[in-house]
Amino acid sequence: MKELTARLDALRGDTEPQSLDARAISSIVGNPGCGRRNLLDAAGIDKDELARAIRHPMYAKPSRMVLARGAQFEAQVKASGGAQLLTLLREDIGLSIPEAEHEDLKTIGGNEGKLARYRNTVQRLTAVARSAQDGGTLFDHPYLKITVAGYDVFLEPDLVAVKSGGKFYIVEVKSFSVIDGQAPAAAVEGAELQAAVYVYALRELLRSHGFDEDLVADEAIFVCPQNFINKPFAARVNVRNQVAAVRRMLMRMHDLDTILSNLPAGLTFALRGPAGSRSAEELKAGLRLVPARYAPSCLDTCEMARFCRSEEQGSTAVLGRQVREELALDTIGEVVGLARGTRLPGPDQVEQAELLRRAQQYRDELLGSLM
């Protein structure tokens, strides 16, 4: 473990490690096969900075207006000791929560280190878990931990954990709005995956302290604005499938050791070396050594995407999963060559080559001069 940490530190250089937020975790889970990102994230490397340094920046920065609006909504819901939240949980969701209080686990730890904060969360939650009563406390910002590819990741989710009817529920305030009961599909998908990571993490926490995992409900609760107004609305969604998927994804992730063992000893992604800023070419050369798995969805989820896309230029991966599946070949050169008959198919390409030639023949015949 020490060795691993040292290696990861070396990869990063002497900047502070970036901690992963929930979005990052659900992105990892969204493409668990990518060693490049797993490694960069594990090392706490600022991928945004790195992408800039290699001149493939991602343009989408969070809009402050969006953040401000989200924060404002959350503050509104949690104001006066979570009064609005409590009403929603009691009335909309039907949880019975006795004389509740709001306890922000973020402020309790002060400026202490991660471990101390994690311990504090553990202490508070296990105390409630042990008790036969629900206690009624709304625990805001619990500090959680999961193991990703063999290293510990601390999570500081914007969520409330509350015990009701003998079970812990995870409650998240979201800023996407629900109109006539419908929320945008992509937002729901992301929110559920994140919630599943939290359910999983909370279960791990309780399990490792001798409690039954079932203490954490399969259902996550989302609080969102509804119908063009700021009046919050609460929905309960069963995320058991996502939890099962997250569990397996984490289980199947390749260990960093395997990735690291294939990399040269002195490799680093530090933006500055002894001789000042390192060149983009040097950094890129390092990145190329780490196997990646680009898919167009990376453009929405990973800061390295524009670099990875340009690296994959000649690969069918840039065309998207479905197209790649249809083409059934690695490179665009192969596809075009086989279709035109300018390249001989390998022994395992004969069937696909025939289909491609047929397709090309139709294109030539029917589009002819239009092509």
Next chain:
Amino acid sequence: MTVTYVPPTAVLDVLRLLTEGPQPGVVLNSPPGAGKSTAVTYMAHHLARHGDQVRVVAQTNSQVDDLVAKIAAVDPGITVGRYTAYGYPVPATLAASNILIANRFPDLRQAAIVVATAAKWLDPVITERGPWAIIDEAYQMRSDTLLRLASTFERAAFVGDPGQLDPFSVVNVDRWTGLAWSPLQSAVAAMLANNPDIPERQLPRSWRLAPHTAIPVSDAFYPFAPFESAPEQGAREMWMPTRSLGNSPADRAIEHAAANGWAFYELPRRHTVRTDAEAVAAVVALAVRVLERGTMLRDERHPDGARVTADRVAIGVAHRDQMAAIKTGLAETAYPNIRVDTANRLQGSEYDIVIVLHPLSGRRDATAFHLESGRLCVLTSRHRHACIVVARDGIPDLLDAHPSADPVPFNTQPRFPNGWEANQALLEHLIAHRIRAL
């Protein structure tokens, strides 16, 4: 050899709830081979004793024919009606004297039990409402069909396997997502969404799947409502009367499947077209070899042992072009009539040996279609004795690279596990039965 049917508590419960319960509906979930049609038969006869005609709804004509034969066989004194479309060729199996076949509804008046497809029950000539309906394969029926059908009965039992493929539509719009009466869901899902208090029961034991088969299927596809193999069925056995000459991988796969219920016949890693010629040839060869070797089996139906015949072997695939390729391959063998079909059409059927071309075999990328858990569930739960899955090496890696999130829209309930996870779970089990083809 007929054993008297001892209805499981679930069936008795369902009958009680249906006749006396506060709700107009009740759901009977049936995992693969859990005796669904036997339960339907029993329920139909039981309800018929109340004196009113019992309506039984199935989804396809062949399902109806099977049910009619089964229901009529129980009691020659009870007339069973088969309501058909004009010109429908009724199979010879429906020759019993207590079966009444008619394409005019009034002609079926004396039948105590009438069976027809949902489409036929929607015939506008049926104006009066019947007191009872048993809706079989209700998870295959679309919500909009139920909307039309519901006026034909007072109370209904919805029977079906929740692990099957969802009903299908060529359109794909978000407009009804999360709506309790969305027409793009199964009839059962719609009914439950609108009536959350409707009770659900489950047949607890599979009579089709032997213990070593039931566990992986239950774990992968029914993790939230597990089932087990019925112990009463006693031991199952499958063996080859002849020793194979040489020791080809195909023979080893067949022998392994005979002994263990499963074999995972793995071809070398390669990305292929859907109609992967090698995989198609392997599937054909396995099917032929099973029959050539005179594979024998023994079970509660054949206590003295019986030889596996071509009509007890099926081949399951994901795509129609694969079906066509395999049929072409079989045409040149001594067994051109082995059934080859897609998962959709194999739903509800049962064979002694099933050979499956894994939907992800040779794929470079997994799409939602490939990952749909119902598809793999149907394919790997049709067999009484053995299932041989043929696939290219490399599926676990492929799955690792393509997790699918399967979001659950607000106001809906997940009824089935995540396809990605189910695929992984089954594969983890199959790997233990791997026989490499080369």
Next chain:
Amino acid sequence: MSLLTSLARAHASDQAVAQRLTTVRHLHVSSEPLVFVPLAMAGEAHAPLAVMIGTSPDTPELLTVAQPRNRDQQVAFAYELAKIFAAYITPRTNRRLPVRAGASGVQYRCADAPQVWVPNRAGVEFIRILGRSTRLRRSTGEWAVPRNIPVMGKWLTFLADRAEYAGSAMLVAATDALTLHWATGQSTEEDQHLPAVLGWIAPPPGMTGRDAARACENPLKVPPAGPATDPSFDNGILEPLLAAYHQAASPAASRIAEDKIRKELRKQLDGTWHRMWQAITLLRDPSLPAGAHVGVRWERDLDAFTQAADWIATSPGAQPKRDSAVYAARRLYWLERAQQQYDAERAFDDPMVMAEARMIGEAFVGTVIAAVPNRRVGRSLRPLITVSTTDAISLAAGESGLRRPELLDQKTTVVSVTRDGDTVMVELELREGMGSGREPRPGTVPAVGDSVCYSLFKDDYRRAPTLPRKEDTPWTHGGPPKPYLPTEQDAQEPWS
């Protein structure tokens, strides 16, 4: 997605420029489209920030809202927008032409229908949400808004609803219209970015399509086509300007601030505005003549529009928030039917679309090598023909779904399929569609030497299902719905 379109994408990527997918245009393009480019306020729940709109490339109108949480401003914006929509739609509702004199006498149908263009699918969603937020408002009472606002809401809802029908052309996402006809060398995900798609299809001189598309990804150079704004624009420009507007001490100061906001928003929208017209021009190109059924589908749009016009003119109510069970089931039937028609018609109109069916062996083109036109089985005319094709068909004897596009009411049964190397001989028995004479009507049985196409596409007319009346909705589907009337709360709903 099919191998043909995937191959076209590979070529596009290889040549760094988009490739044609079709021989014809499958979309009606109006002679007077209304282009609608919306921007939404970041972070607000679907609040419009700005709209550039108009029927002529040179005279766009720009509407903006500086303070989306100010109800008066939202109402003023909606009022102006509603005027523009009314000016575009109302004349079209009025001009009607007689069609098909049936038993019920002559029916009149609108001669033209609106065609609204938005940049992408998110734009369609914007229209849907804007329709939802305006149609339930009241023009009387405490929360009254001008009457044209709920009317616009009904029209926008109608347009968004109609956009779910395959082949409808009343509300068009430019990205979809383009990528229906051209394959880019990027992924479908990236194809929702209008500037990039246009970059691939029509790169500026001296630039490859790929480079043009990549250049469009920098929002500082090419603002996104909305409705979401570029976050760096939000952070660097809009937010400070909104703050200045908010803090303006005098009406004059606030007018100055507002002008600045408008100026910046115009800059954000201008590029997209021109690209929208570029997209329309590309689709009007003579190298892309309209497919034979494009007009038929537009007539279906005209029918739908005529009905909507009558309903909106006479009914005081608005479309409900969600569909009832009965309406949803009926709608699904029509959506499925539209999809089937669309798939079939496109294949009939365009050999490139038919080629997709040929690729998977469900259609073939070949030459008739034998014909027995006068064959009879019993008393019925049952001609036999044999077609020789090199298409890789996957159909077997007994298949009865094959039809010729020219003669859809003629049914066939495959009698035999014989293969000889790459050539396949398909023997077909024909029935129906040959007239009632002793001999088949001329032209109804293909002759030796004719080139024919057979496919599984047909216009399967399935009668609309009889559904229960709404008030008879069964318990399985929630029972009879309560009649919906816009409530006080709907009228009052803030705009963001």
